[in-house]
Amino acid sequence: MAASDRLVPVERLCWVCDPAQFRFTSTEEFTNLEGSIGQERALAAIEFGLGMTNNGFNLYLAGEPGTGRSSTICSMLRRKAKEEPPPSDWCYVHNFDNPDSPIALPLPAGKGGELAADLRELLDYVRVNIPTALESKEYETNRVAIIETFQEKNGEMFADLEKEAGEQGFALQRTVSGLVIVPQKEGRNFTQEEYDSLEPEERERVDNLGRELTEKLNDVLRQVRENEKALRDALAQLDRELGLSAVGHHLNPLKEKYAGFQKVLAYLESVQEDLLLNLEDFKPQVPPPQIPGLKLPRQEPTFERYQVNVLVENDPDRGAPIVSETNPTYNNLFGRIENIMQVGGVATTNFTLIKPGALHRANGGYLIVDAREVLINPFAWESLKRAIRNSEIRIEDVLEQYRFMTVVSLKPEPVPLHAKIIMIGSYLIYYLLFYLEPEYRKFFKVKAEFDSNIKRTPQLVQDYALFVASHCRKEGLLHFDPSGVAAVLEHAARLVEDQERLSTQFMELSDLLREASFWATNGGAELVDRTWVKKALDEKTYRSNRLEERLQEFLADGTILCDTEGSVVGQINGLSVMTLADYTFGRPSRLTVRVTLGRAGMVNIEREVKLSGPIHDKGVLILTGYLGGKFAQDKPLSFSASICFEQSYEGIEGDSASSAELYGLLSALSGLPVRQGIAVTGSVNQHGQIQPIGGVNYKVEGFFAVCKAKGLTGDQGVMIPKINERNLMLSDEVVQAVQAGEFHIWSVETVDQGIEVLTGVPAGELQPDGSYPEGSVNFLVNERLKSMVERLRKLGKPDEKETAKGGGEGEAS
Structure with a gap:
């Protein structure tokens, strides 16, 4: 052909x-455009993953950047989320039993803000009405009446005791150490001399009476203390009744409003109880005494404990939330507890400073994160796994384990997690997680692949x-x-x-x-x-393309050797592709082959100097298999050949030059020159079939640019694998040159077809007798290999003296 x-x-x-x-x-x-373009497999996987409500069926969207992963999932989620009910609002409130553990309250969408507004209104109301009630005449009258009642009781007990003591010759007197019973004589206290002068019997009688009266005094004091406690209880009950009358008719409607939410009702009961126990906080505060030259701040009571921290509030008309967290740090995912720095560098915090994370906002909906960003942020991946495993969002100070001292902080009640997690990442990250992260397969069971x-x-x-x-x-x-x-x-x-x-x-x-x-x-x-x-x-x-143009200049002026005319034995133009960041281009490379007598076989100079990669080395070794299968059925292969990319100073990888190397070797063995106006690309297998390669358009256009710079002759072109025809998307300039007959593209399926194009000589098919047609390429190669074997045999025969001594090696094979 x-x-x-x-x-x-x-x-x-x-x-x-x-x-x-x-x-x-x-x-x-x-x-x-509605939806995505042509990603049916990925769309089916996403639909399945979003439809599965079981735990662990989260999604990983795998694919190259720019293939529409983010836009596709967002579009699908917007349509799906509209049909889903909005999730609950979440609020943090003060825990009156354990202030370090704020309580998380769930409420229907939109109700969280209402509860916060209701508590603000309640606080405003009680701050006005409780002081008014405490200053009312009725309250003061009742308070005075209770106090007077208890004072009368105490007065009567002391009067009875004093009367009894007087009848016994004793008096009740107040001293620095308290009330005491002292004996009396003629209306005055006994002196020590008078007491010592008493007869023993009289002294004993006075002592016994004194002890009896002292015991009665102690009983009276004990009763007084009980009365004081009862007074405090009575006043507290009065305050409680006052507080209930002041706040009860405002709290009761709230209890009715939130009757279906037991946790909220329990919180309202705690608020009511705390209000009644701390009515004094609502009284006008007395300013502290002022010291000349020093102004002391006025200490106002704080009412933050009655506030509601609306952590997440959802719109009841917008369906399920969709949150895309572009910076998934631990705090951005799980929330944080902020601190306020006080004078002196003291940091304080409270439940109102708890801030939500992306998981809180996406709870009941969907969270989209970048897989790489999650993995590179400390604590984010491990904490995300823990949240999915336990189905809860826990706000913690992750740095606490690294401190020498434990810092007192809040431990908010965790929020139940019901969200679909969607990670977007590359195939590399997917495979790394799949094989190296044991729990990944447990928590991300659905993969959606986006084809490029x-x-x-x-x-x-x-x-x-x-x-x-x-x-x-x-x-x-x-x-x-x-x-x-x-x-x-x-x-x-x-x-x-x-x-x-x-x-x-x-x-x-x-x-x-x-x-x-x-x-x-x-x-x-x-x-x-x-x-x-x-x-x-x-x-x-x-x-x-600055570098490409510079290389073209070097090729055009001969700095880089590349012939585009004539024919040369053992020399051929191979094609390679260079990628520099966002730009890719092709360039020709001169490949030379020299064949000599010897048994070294194929010597890849790039491999010897460690400039070639394993795939390129494999391509060179395949050539030995091809030559052995074709020409070594009746004789051994005994030759040495060196293959080299001239003026190549960087690493070489890939097997796309293996066919060019084989053509150069066949030219060197047969002595037939190769057309220098034809550049070659394509890999080869051991049977001589030309296999497809990548970057075919860049390679063709790169050689065309060199030929154009040196002058188009009409005989130049590129030879590519037949299979790569479907990959041709050449530039208009190249197509027009081919159409005008100034440039050509050949495609071949076998080495024999390629060598015919390069040499103009038929390759020659194997005859039934095991020979090739005379004058064909394969015939010339076979004859050259035979002659080399014969020469090596002759050169390898030992002389007679060495044979006699037993020092010969025998005939070379």
Whole structure:
């Protein structure tokens, strides 16, 4: 088959989107795109994961950035959340029994703010009405009456005791140490001399009477203390009745309002009890005594304990919440307890300083987080697992375990967790978590995979047009005409290097829409057509291809050796791809092969100097398998060959040059020169089949640029694997050059087909007798290998003296 029969037809060099298939004149005629484009597998997984209510069926959205993972899940959640009931509000209130452990109160959506407003109104009411009631005449009258009653009782007891003591010759007197019973004589106290002069019997009688009266005094004092306690109880009861009358008719409606919420009712009862026990706090405070030159602050009682901290308040008309936390630190996820710095550097806190996290806001709904961000933030991943495992959100001071001293802080009651967690990340993070994190599979059971490219269908083409319309409308860009949309679709096919598939890298496509709109606006156009899309692509290339142009200059002026004309034995142009950040381009590399007598076999110079990777080394070793299977059935392979990429000073990886290396080796063995105007790419297996490679468009365009710089002759081109024909999405310039006969693209399936194109000599098929047709490439290679074996045998024979001594090695094989 002639080399011309291997030429790729012009129509196969690039898929061209026909603008006539679009039934619009401007994308402005379209409505917005609903849903995502072409991710049916991912959508089915998401629908399943969102529908599962069992614990652990959280989702991981895996895929490359820009494939629409975030926009797709947000769009689906917005539709689903509207149909779901709104979750409860959550409030933190003071725990009157244990102030260090605030109580979490659940309330229906929208009721949390109402409870806080009701408590504020109650506090405002009691702060006005309790002092008024305490200062009322009725209250003062009742208070005085109670006090007088108890004073009368105490007075009567002391009067009776004093009368009895007087009758016994004793008196009740008040001293520094308290009330005492002292003996009397003639209306005055006994002196010590008078007491000592008493007869023993009289002294004993006085002592006994004194002890009896002292015991009665103690009984009276004991009764007085009991009366004082009873007085306090009576006054407290009076205050309680006053407080109940002042706040009861305001609290009772609240109890009726929240009758269905037992936890709220228990809290209201605690509020009422605390109010009644602390009525003194509502009385006007007496200012502290002022010291000249020093103004002391007035200490006002605090009423923060009666406030309600509305942690999360949901709209009853908006369905389930959707929270996307872009910075999932521990505090942002689980909340925090803030502190207030006082004078002297003392930090204080209370339950009103408890702040919610993303999990609180998403509770009852959906939380979206970036997997990488969760993993790199300290404590976030472990705490998230714990929250899912225990189904609760606990606000803790995670740094407490690292302190030398324990700091007193709050321990809020945990909030039950009922939320669907959705992590978005790369495939790498997914596999790392799956294999290295034992509990990951327990908590994230659903994976949704977003493909970076999808098969092109007529419906998909129309969806892309809807995407363009939606994006232009959303960002206020110029709208596109059919030719502009067609150019965008062609670029989407080039991004994946496939004529039958389209890229889902919508981030990059969105940038193309913005840039094309910019250039069209600057050019005064009303719509973006194909011209402006091409200009945007050209301008983007120009901003990034400085190094490529510099390399092209080196190739054109001969600094980097690369022949594009003539034929040379054992020399061929291979093709490689270089990627520098966001820019990728192809460049030719001269590959040379030298064959000599020896038994070293294939020597890969790149491998010897450690400039090649394992895949490239594998490709070189495959060549030995091919040669052995084809030419070593009747003889051993005995030769040495060195293979080298000339002027290559960086690492080499990949097997796409293995076919070029084999062609160079066959040329060196056969002595047939290789056309230097043809560059080669493609990997090869041991059976001589040419296998597909990546970056075919960049490689073709890179060699075309060199040929153009040195002058197109009409005999130049690139030889690619047949399978890669569907991957061709070449630039307009290359396609036009091929169409004009100035450049060519050949595709081959086997090594034999390729060597015919490169040398113009038939490869030659194996004959029934095991030989190849005379004059063919394979014939010349086989004959060269035979002659090398014979030479080695002759050179390897020992002389007679060495044979006699037994020092010969025998005949080489």
